[in-house]
Amino acid sequence: MTTTTPNPSYPSWVRELHSPPNPKSKSASSIRDPPGFSASLTGKRAQLSKTQPHKPPTPEETDILKVKKSWEVALAPAKQLPMNAIMMYMSGNSLQIFSIMMVFMLFKNPLQALMQTNAVFTKYETPRTRGKMWVVKAVYVLMNLVALGLGIWKVNGMGLLPTTRSDWLAWESQREPVERTVFAF
Amino acid sequence: MRWSAIEVVSLLLLLFSCPIGAIYADEAYQVDFHHVLLGIPRVETTFFDRPSAASRASLLYTLSEQSVLGAINPKDGSVVWRQQLGNGSGLLKPPAGGNTIISAVNGTVQAWDAAEGRLVWDWTGSEDIKALEVVRGGGTYQGVYIVTQAIGSKATVRKLSEDTGLLVWEHEDESLDTPLGLSVSKEGLHSVALHSALLQGSKIRVTTLQPSSGVSIGSVTLNTDKDISDAGSLVSIESSASQPLLAWSDRSPRNLRLNILGSNHIINAKLAGEKGKDIDKIQIRAASKADGTVDVLVHCQSQASHWAEVYQLNTNSQVLNKVYQLPSLEGSTAFSATVHGDTTYFVRTTEHDVTLFSSASDQSLGQWPLQPKPHDRMIQHRGITHAVSEVVSKGTSKYAVRTAISLSSGDWKLIYNSEESWFRPESLSGVVAAAWANVDGHEDLAEELAVESHSNVAAAYLHRLTRHAKDARRFPSWAKALPDRIVDSLLGREPRSPGKPRDSFGFQKVIVAATCSGRLFALRAGDKGKIIWSVQASEIEPGQRWAVESIEVDKDHALVRVFGGDSLKVSLKQGIIFDNQFGNPTPSPKTNIVLSDTSGTAVSIQVNADGTISIPRSNHLDPNTVVVTQDEKKVIRGWALGDAKPQLAWKFVPGANERIITLATRPANDPIASIGKALGDRNVLYKFLSPNILVIGTVTTDTSLASFYILDSVSGSILHTLTHPNVDANQPISSTLSENWFAYSVFSAFSDDAADTSDDPHASAQSHQLVVSELFESSLPNDRGVLGSSPNSSSLQPFSVGDGPGNSPYVVTQTYIIPAAISFMTVSTTLQGITPRSLLCVVPSLSSVNAIPRAFIDPRRPVGRDAVAAEMEEGLFRHNAVLDFDPKWTLNHMREVLGVQKVITSPSLLESTSLVFAFGSLDMFGTRIAPIGGFDILGKGFNKIQLIGTVAALAIGTGLLAPMARKKQTDMRWRGI
Structure with missing residues (x-):
């Protein structure tokens, strides 16, 4: 290392510390064009796009778009349902780490989504769309409840719901006989 | 689809494989103990002999009072082989140069390989064998001679071939004399009989037979005057070697009378005696030498002392000379005579020493003071019943003496010179009752905790402080033992701390047991069945049995109840007997x-x-x-108690030809974990749980019909009846009842001959059957029967709703054909009853104790079809009529457990494990079982060292790698590598 240093009194890292190498510029203009590249074409296009500016959507259009978008969000859980159902069916009813994790996710996602119902739709909410929004929200909640129902179906299939007599057997008490026998054989 | 194929297969594998009651090779001989007993040795049938002419070392043979023939290694007291012969006192003849040892018990003569105990041949007659004589070494005399006699008939002398046991000849006696013995001399075979003359008392008649043909060649009647009244007054028939000798005494006894068999001359000798001492009893030890002389030792016993007189008999001149007299000593003693070379040795064994004499003089050749080993409270060294000795001369004046001493307690020990080589607790054979006891004080802590929970806060706190202060005093010893304990635990060894072993799992329970000979003793189950104490609790007359009804354990003592109302208490720790109570003799x-x-x-x-x-x-x-x-x-009978007199509530009277064989009630400790059975579809079948159920098994003598009645013992009503046709009542019938199911075994046909012969030719075939029945409240799931959710049940006011049938159970029954008869059955017990109970069976023909897992005898196993998924989930699998005893069910592993009659169980502190103790007329066997595997304890296979090693290696590895990783990260930052 010392051989490349003009001033042997400083180690190389000291110099590097004092005069760090020039940071590379992030702007594209600072990079030279590669050979054979004509800048005019891109300039034309840029000009073209500049000359035909996008017509700003009217507030009505935006609202329709927002409602449309919010419907998509509301129906998203329903689209996942068939996949989830197949996955749950395939994973079997035994208690294993994978099926437990999947069931956990099946409960966690809808519940989380339900908690954030309002937050999810705030960005689509305008004073004008507010009237239509509650339907969307209701559908969204419904869809999540369906997903939750799938989870409950699955848990029931796994036998984790206390729905049968045997689940409450421990709380039933033995009958006390009134009479007692003493055997003296 | 609720079940995939893989799951079904894996469940099946699980069911048919390991966890069910298996005993693994590494646990056998570790967790169990077995007291291999022979019974109390009898003097006539106990001797040292070499198992064959070629062998150098001799074995100690005995045929005990319990009719067990065994060979013992004299070095360590271990049983080389043993055989259980019938009942009754037997006869035994030593190998004496041959390879076989010949026994005669009841009507059977058997020749056993003396070294290995295999049966060589046997001969069975219908009459009892009264005398046995064996002649070996070729020639026309060689053979086994027996005398048999049935009651009230003439005696028959028979000769059997010594090699094959085939009958050579037989000779019927002409008179109704009582045979006493047999002996062979040069003249022929002498049959000694007691001839009862009408007026003069009894006389001895000696008939001489030709050994090769059985033809009578002479008969001599000895003029015994009034000396002999019955067979017991004859002292002995010494049949050793060339000159058989008959010895008896007059009634006082003052005179010894001898007769050389075959002659009619009675040699009379006046016993010298000791001054001022009456002789109570004499015993003779004789040994004959090649030169025709017989050395006779007369062992005289008086009230408190004993001595011996030694005579020499010249058989040619028939002259008896007194040689010397051994001085009188206090206490009990035993003499034994052995011939070694051309010298006769007499060994005198007292409680304090062993002395060796030769027949020539009363100078002792060696004297060895006994050094008794401390056996705690186990042995009473006092009282010697008999002894057998073996003398080895090392050079001219050095001798080694081995003496097997039978103590009056029944125990047996061997003294080699002055040291005790081994001790066999034969007095413990014949256990009639036993009970589990807990002496390690888990209850103490429970009680103290109960005090704390019941008193007020301040008092409880104070109590707790004092308790901890008390505990702290034990800290130094605990800390001192800690390194040892850690090492032991790591190496998987049993804790070796002195004194009380640790008992965190409740395995260290104590068994208190009573024997038929009147002894009480205690064993520690967790300590390889070590005997803690043994005491004579009751003096039992010979031929009588101590009829102990039950042993009940209280906190620190056990209450022993004897039939007839007597009872006594014994302390558990020391075996001290107190509070003897005698029952009221009327009525x-x-x-x-x-x-x-x-x-x-x-x-x-x-x-x-x-x-x-x-x-x-x-x-x-x-x-x-x-x-x-x-x-x-x-x-x-059922008696209803009231304020005044007890009222007869009901009576169960068996029919005219019917007799009750077996009774079963629920055990006193029968915890119920769940009142219902969860089915595969998660419904519930409710168990019929009544503590008042009684199962009665009867057999009719005329129609051979076995009936099992399930009785409600409060009302006396029969809830259910099961019958079996064509039952052999001579085969054992046993039954047990636990929780909501009962089991019994019978030897019976499947159906009645007359009804079913046309359908199935095998229907009338008899077999050993195990029948298991389970009682439910209702056949419908989720139904609690007519009582519904009522919190009480009463047999007398059954129910108040509707007019339907009473509260009778729904019974599911299943029958299995088993390979052998079960003489006793019980169930395992665990702390909370969560673990399914195993059925413990005593199988006498296999000399084993088996534990049949409950899953195999579940009455709900589907018949004629494979189990459906829901049934599989419940653990049910297809019913198979034949239930073979899986070798894994045999608790005693490869050992033979002889004479086991009963099994008792006790819970340990682990829910998975039940303690088992089997006892009976001979052996004792104890183990612990985990019916569905030890799910709450680490097995022997758990390698603590490996676990700790892995953790340590990981820690070291992390410690080493951490600086390296840090350096690399720094390098990466700095150098950008």
């Missing part, structure tokens, strides 16, 4: 039971032999209590 009590009345005080109720009960006049007994008794005619 013939059978037993006592103690009940607590409504105010909580104990009331003793006497149960009489005629099935009635006597209660104290003024009592406040609970009127809802029923006492069930059984009288001598086997009639079972």
